[in-house]
Amino acid sequence: MKLYDCPGPPSPRRVRIFLAEKGVELEKVIVNIREGEQFNDEFRKINPNCTVPVLELDDGSRISSIDAINRYLEEKFPEPPLFGKSPEERARINDSCHYINVNGFMAVAEALRNSAPRLAHRAITGPHDIEQIAELAERGRERVVYFFKDMNKQLENQEFIVGDSYSAADVGAMVVVDFATGMAKIEMPDGLDNLKRWHEKVAARPSASA
Secondary structure, eight states: OEEEEOSSSHHHHHHHHHHHHHTOOOEEEEOOGGGTGGGSHHHHHHOTTOOSOEEEOTTSOEEOOHHHHHHHHHHHSOSSOSSOSSHHHHHHHHHHHHHIIIIIIHHHHHHHHTTOGGGTTBSSSSSSOBOOOHHHHHHHHHHHHHHHHHHHHHTTTOSSSSTTSOOHHHHHHHHHHHHHHTTSOOOOOTTOHHHHHHHHHHHTSGGGGO
8 A cells, every 4th residue: 555645734644643553654655735746747647636645555546535544444454443343433433523524624724724825726625726715714713613612522521532442533633623723823712621631642642743
């Protein structure tokens, strides 16, 4: 297998953390998205959506959805399980991953991509130019604050996002928090002690620096 990667952005980081938790190393091809390498003809043949990460399988086929990549890796390398050990656990983790993607990751992206000058005309990732909308940036920031509060409440009586075991949901949520407070410069409100306690714990795992 081969991973098309780029250090820095949150999307490929989710896959690197997942791989690190599995103890798996893959051949990596760095795609310099800051220089627009994802738009050249060669990479468009690899991924017409012009995004990273992309996982190239042993049979030469490729997948570019983060959830699909991580679920495939879970099937190939089942230990330690990051999507749960039972149908019930897998359902709860997948449910949380969906919430984190829609209300966390996409909210931060909405805020950042509709406001950052360097992303002018690039409000949405992909091959097409989309104009920024300032109102969407403000809405995104508001959604992120709601996400922080929701996660804080969910973590009130549990160690991790889904119960007492570290999972793919923790990977996704940690990347969202770092994406929001780092690149998007959205401060975490005061008083969210459960979220801060959890973030300190998961950020201290060796995989977090992958």
